[in-house]
Each structure stands twice: as C-alpha cells, then as structure tokens.
Amino acid sequence: MTFRHLEIFKAVVETGSFTKAAKKLFITQSAVSHGIHDLEKMTKTPLFDRLSHRVQITRTGELLLQEAEPLLAAGQALSSRLQTLENTASIHIACNITIANFRLPGLLTDFSKEYPHTSVNVDVVPAATAIDHLVTGKADLALIEGAIPQEPFCSKEMGAYLLKVVCSPDYPLQQTELTLDELCRERLLLREPGSAIRDTLESQLYLAGKTVYPLWCSVNDSALLAAAVAGLGIAILPETYVLEELKKQHLVELFVPGLVLKNNMYAIWHRDKYLSKPLKAFIETCSALR
Template sequence: MTLRHLRIFVKVCETGSVTLAGEELFIAQPSVSLAISELESYYGIKLFDRISRRLQITESGKFFLQYATHITGLFDEMEKGLKNIDATGTIRIGSSVTIGNHLLPGYIKAFREIYPEIRIEAVVDNSDRIEEHVLKNRLDFALVEGSVHSEYITGKRFMDDDLVVICSKDHILAGRDSVSPRELSSMDLLLRERGSAGRETLEGIFSAFGFEVRPTFESISTQAIVRAIEAGLGVSFLPYLLVKEDIEKGMVRMLKLEGASFERHFSIIHHKNKFITPGMQAFMDLCK
C-alpha cells in the first residue's frame, strides 16, 4: 500500500467514478481499478459496492476515507512546508454564520497583528457544510455553534450564546416576555435554512412536542429574516448575537421560548487526525 493508492482511492470517492478519477489523475482506468483492488486485497475489506454500474462506498470505505484524506493532506502540507520553509504560511478557517458575522473578523484582525506573515483564508457557511469541509480536510479547523455529528471530529467549547424568539414591535406577541412551543408552532415562522444550528435546535424542540417545523419564509440571510419580521411577516427563532443590535435599536422584540433554556455552545472543531501547527494553535488560543 502506497501514497499513490491512497490518492487514487480519495479521488474515486470525490468523483464517484473510476473513469473520472483516472481522467483527473491522468491515469488509465484499468490502473485505477487495479489500485482499488489492491487496497481491498491488502486490507481484506470491500471499499465499494458495485450496484447498477455505480460505485457505493461501504462503511469500511467511509472509515478508510477519513484516514486516507488526512494522510494525503498531511503529506501535501509537509511538502509545501519544506519547499516554502521561509514563505508565508496559510491557515484555512471555517465558521458558522453567527460566529462569522460577529466574532471571526475580530479574531482574524487580532491574529494578523501578532502574526502578519501568516495568511488566513476563511469560509463562512452553515454548520453542517462547515463540518463537511473539516471532514474532507478542506479546512484546518472551524468555529461552529451547536453540536457536531461525526465521530471523527473533536471539539473544544469556547463561548456560549442563547437562542431567542423575535417578532415585530407591532406583533401580537410584542408585549409579552415568553411564548410556548405550541403557540409558536401555530404562527408564521421565518427561519434559516436546513443545516443551520438554530433551525436544527427548533426542529428538535418541535419534534419533542409532536409539532412539525413548516416555515413560511426561509433564507440563508439572517438580515433578510429580520427585515421580513420588521415588515410583520411572522416570527423567528435566532441566535441572540445575530439580532442583538436590532433588539437594542428597538427594531424587533425579543421573547423567551418557554420550557427550557436554549443556551448553545460555540466550539472550535477539527478532524481528530489533523496535525495542529503552532500557528493554528495560536489562533485557537485567541478565541475566547
């Protein structure tokens, strides 16, 4: 088993095709097939099921992919570091939307003041997609809200935030301090997209009460939701940090959702096989 075998396997997983993997690696299709067969024979496992001429990765294959991705990635990082030992390094950081809007810019600014020679590349997306990027080694680490879903990811809590209900200042709930899940379920809901941490939390709450989340307005933009709420289109359930300024300006009203405290944890996450460089650790240490 060689690094070449791992690269071929990872590329087949990325493309979903032996033919496409061969084209991207400039390797003949029989050589790609042979490399996969040799891996399966060497480890005594089946990496793919061949169903209706399509490759379906097996559970053993998914396990193997986590290590293969990071072994090849670590080798590439080593080569890049050795060839550019005096050059500027790069740290790839991911962030969920709440953290990306309110915390990440400040962290990056503070880091650049201390380490101006290190380049920061940042991606802001919903928590599910950020987690996927970490798993595939497209990001070195990430700052996310809520819980992670993969056993291959490790996380460390660094801050907390609350989820709150917001409505317009003219809404029937505007004069109240709280609302029950049952009442909320009967109202027009304006929510973030599926995969966002706040949406996932509300779906869990409604599911526990036997309600279904059916938004009348859905957006990846929190500001679009806030503007729609100001226009009286409904209510929402959002992270306090995202709507703090709008609440303080009196543009929207805040309520608590009855039944529990909806405090969320912000965490620094990375793949458990990821090698954390001193630069990465220095950035993580700034997050508090």
C-alpha cells in the same frame, strides 16, 4: 547516522560531559550514552576517552567533528528557515455562517496581532459543508455550532450564544408571552433545515411533540431580521444579532416558558492533522474568546 546523532556528539564535545550534554539537549543521560554508542559502533572506533570526571574527544572524534559541523550548521539554518515558513504559511478555515458574522472578525483581529504574517483564508459555509472540507483536506480547521461531530475529529469549545424569539411591535399579538402551541401556530421566519439554529429549535419541539411549518426559510440571518422588523412574522435569531434592533424598539422579545435556546460553538480539526504553531495559536485564540 542521523542529524540527532551528530547533535548529541557535538553537545558532548562542547560540554565535556554526558550529563551536561543531556541537560543542554533536554534529554536523558541514557539517550546521550546510547547516541554516542551508536556513533562509535557505526564508525567502528572510539570517539571519546572516558576519563575519571570528564570525557575527552579522540583524534578520530576530531575528524568526525570537522565533517559534522558544516552539516549541523546547514541543518540549523534549514530548521530556522522551515520555522519561518511555518509561521508565515496560510491557514484555511471553514466557518459556520453565524460564527462568521459575530465571532470571526474579532478572532482574526486578535490572532493577527501575534501572527501578522500568517494569512487566514476563510470559506463561510454551512456546518455540514465545513466538516466535509476537513475530511477532504480543503480546510485546516472548522468553526461550527451545534452538535460536535464524532470521530475522527478533535474539538475545542469556543463558548455559546443564546437565541431570541423576536417580532416587530406592529406584529399582531395580544401579549409578549406565548405558549409553545401558540408559537408553532404563528407566522415563523426560520433558518433553513439542517442549520444549527433550526436544529436547536426542532430538537426542543420534538421533545414536546410539536412541529413547525415556517412562513419563511432562509440561510441568511439578515433576510430574516429584515422580515421580522417589517412585521412579516416571528424570527428566532442569535441574541447578538437582534440586540441593536431591540434597543431601537424595532423589535420586541417574546417569551415562551420552557423554551431555552442556546447554541454551543466549537473549533474542530481532524485528529490526524498536523497542527502548525500558528494553527495551534489560532485554536487557543478561539477558546480564549469564550
């Protein structure tokens, strides 16, 4: 005998009909009939008299109802309590550095309006580490850019951003348009190997048969931006990150015909991970920001 059996039994008592009980519980009439049949088999006695247009509870059924009602009330109270706990439970996110800089603050602000009592704990880490956190269960969700990892993960696209090739107006260049060969020969300020930004650049260079040997490698976009503004070299950074410096004319954009750099962003979770209501809502918030 299960809690579900008792729920079906009480619904039939309250509605006086298998059909109406099915509608109340949003299940099929067949499921109601099977549930009552199971109960009568377990109690070894009829629980209802089947009349022409309705069912009527028997004396044995009344005794069962008296025993079942406290259990159902306790179950409903427990279900309500568990739902409250689920809605206030924390979410753990492993977030790529670039997404943490530009997308995560706004995303968290929007989410907190719907779930103000759900805390979101964030680890800002490289994409590979974020995936490791999913595998080990340290994170419920990973926000990454670049290639989508293969099984056993599910994903939802969060949009994309462009990368800009920029340098200081004082950087020694004769023109703002460079060939790919000319770009590779310049003093480049790049993200570290393995980062999504670096992978996007190197994949296009690989197809063109080119290789770069950067002057600077950094995990920190801010350091590369500062170095570019100081005239130390050419940086390739997210468009959002350099817009303000371009407006102030602290940087100028360089154009490399044929070089189009764009990174897609994704919310990733393990396919076997239970998605709580707040976690589902957070994933939907991610995709809504596209």
